[in-house]
Amino acid sequence: MKKDTIGLPNGRQATREYVVHPGAVVLIALLPNGDVVLERQFRYPIGQVMIEFPAGKLDPGEEPLLCGLRELREETGYSAAEWAYAGPLHIAIAYSTEVIHAYFVRGLTAGERALDEDEFLEVFTAPAQQFLGWCGDGTVTDAKTLSCAIHLSQYLSGQRELSWQSVPRTAGDRV
């Protein structure tokens, strides 16, 4: 946590206390059959198992796309052949600097997971439309995942054009 004293437009002073966060990445991972890749993970602050898109924190100096491909492979085993940037999300704008970069990925190849020793999560897949239904009916309540849902919904309905690019060959080598 960091605490700053700031000047307000009315000349008064106020304090702002906030989490300094390195940034993160979230993946909208599309399978050829129309499914998306999801995770179930117990989240201690919430006290619940949450349904989420694969995501992870940036290592110091790490490029967001490479971080996303690394996290996807480590957490789910999938390697991606193509990616498209969905956009940035600011998660808790009142008290955190965190920005999450959202990427679409496709051309997935299943492989071995490589979870951190202290990481526990279950990977599963669901049809994209079923996932979007879960976003409306309260099954999915994680804000980063719900934020990705509007990107996914607009892409599936043809309202959103994506600029697909090949995953750099070096990305695999670096994982």
Place this chain on the structure above:
Amino acid sequence: MKKDTIGLPNGRQATREYVVHPGAVVLIALLPNGDVVLERQFRYPIGQVMIEFPAGKLDPGEEPLLCGLRELREETGYSAAEWAYAGPLHIAIAYSTEVIHAYFVRGLTAGERALDEDEFLEVFTAPAQQFLGWCGDGTVTDAKTLSCAIHLSQYLSGQRELSWQSVPRTAGDRV
């Protein structure tokens, strides 16, 4: 911030540090002409002016719906005649207990704003479809607002039925 030592499924111990948050409310406020009510506010941790749906933190013991109606009136001047629950959002599940309750409101009557002395924000309206476009093109990046966008999109496309209810008469008296 709170810091707990917890037991992991593998028998090891780990620490979890997180923000203890009272909870909050966000409003998807629909005008009769199809516009939604939005705010522009400078957010210090992000260092940017953000476009957001009206929102606010729960006072101790405050009922979320009444909090939402109060915040809407204080921040935008609008009073609502009808509401429907959209769902809960968990904002930063790795490091915050925060849950935001999202409500649709309609039947809006304009009135006087009553901002806190140290609150600075600009209210504006935009057609709902334009707002949804902003969620796809990076203009809106606030996760609570993006999370509401999937609810709004599903409602406007007829995929989502809402259970509209009249605002309790006492709600106005309490503001």
